[in-house]
Amino acid sequence: MILDGKLDASVQAAAAALQNGQLLGLPTETVYGLAADSDNDAAVAQIFAAKGRPANHPLIVHVADAGAITRYAKQVPVFAQQLIDAFWPGPLTLILPRLPQAAKASTGGQDSVGLRCPSHPVAHAVLKACQQLQPPVWGVSAPSANKFGRVSPTTAQHVATEFGDELLVLDGGACEVGIESTIVDCTRGVPVLLRPGSITRDDIQRACGLRPLSKDELPTHTPRASGTLLAHYAPNAKVRLMDAKQLQSALDILGREGKHIAVYHRSPLKCASPAITLRAMPQQALEAARELFGMLRDFDEIGAQLIWIETPPDTPAWEGVRDRLQRAAAAG
Ligand code: TXA
């Protein structure tokens, strides 16, 4: 059932559902989440079951404000605090050392916890209402509201299509950011970028004075991150990434053929086939991110079997979009 997230009654109903151990489709500024009370292990288990997600892939705990950090994290390094000051509320998740009793199922028992304070007004209203309940719900665990490995949802309708009508979904409109939050591991003494997003490496460096390392610059990488698996975000169609030249050659070879092929391009292209679906990718990375997952779903819907995408520029601003596309392509 989809409820209007702007109504206070919907927000209260959503908070009560979470307190009762039910699941909720929750809008955030990045993507829609499949939410449950972080400290209710049975409710959190339902998230894993509904998504078909392995239980050892930890979930992000969403909080109403930075004050709630002390309920989940043992300590906050100085650079992490600088990132919180700069980017919360917003699309940034920090991995911090976990308090032993907090969010056990949600973190798969790992000694760290991922925390994020979303800026979406509906998410914020629900988290605030949860804090005011008796007993309070301090944290809400929410992975993206899609089946494991599939494209993340950016509208309430995407969530309803994926999980059916029994799930309570708050409609908060189309997501502004469109790709999942940037994840920074703050448990290793220096910031480590686990998942790129709309907050870029450059943004992080400006805020805390440290250039974030990449996962592969670390000697060992233990925490699991399904959003960091090589093959993820897969539409039904097979995705291939190409540069502009390769894309043009492929179109030239096809000539007037090309049924069931969709092309998502940045450079001008010549295409002789009326059967091919052509869509132009926005020139700005933030706009491209906003429409990316919806576009992949649209291509599936029109029955495309192949999606050819022009590889975006190799710059920090495009890192999040490139990452999602590379992993959508690896799934094929
Ligand atoms: O934007 C977002 O982050 C969205 C919205 C709903 O907030 N959520 C999201 O959740 O993308 P999910 O579960 O699809 O991705 C969360 C990522 C996973 O890759 C998970 O493994 C990683 O965060 N993660 C969570 N806790 C972690 C931890 N303690 N250590 C390492 N990675 C962690």
Ligand code: MG
């Ligand atoms: Mg996900």
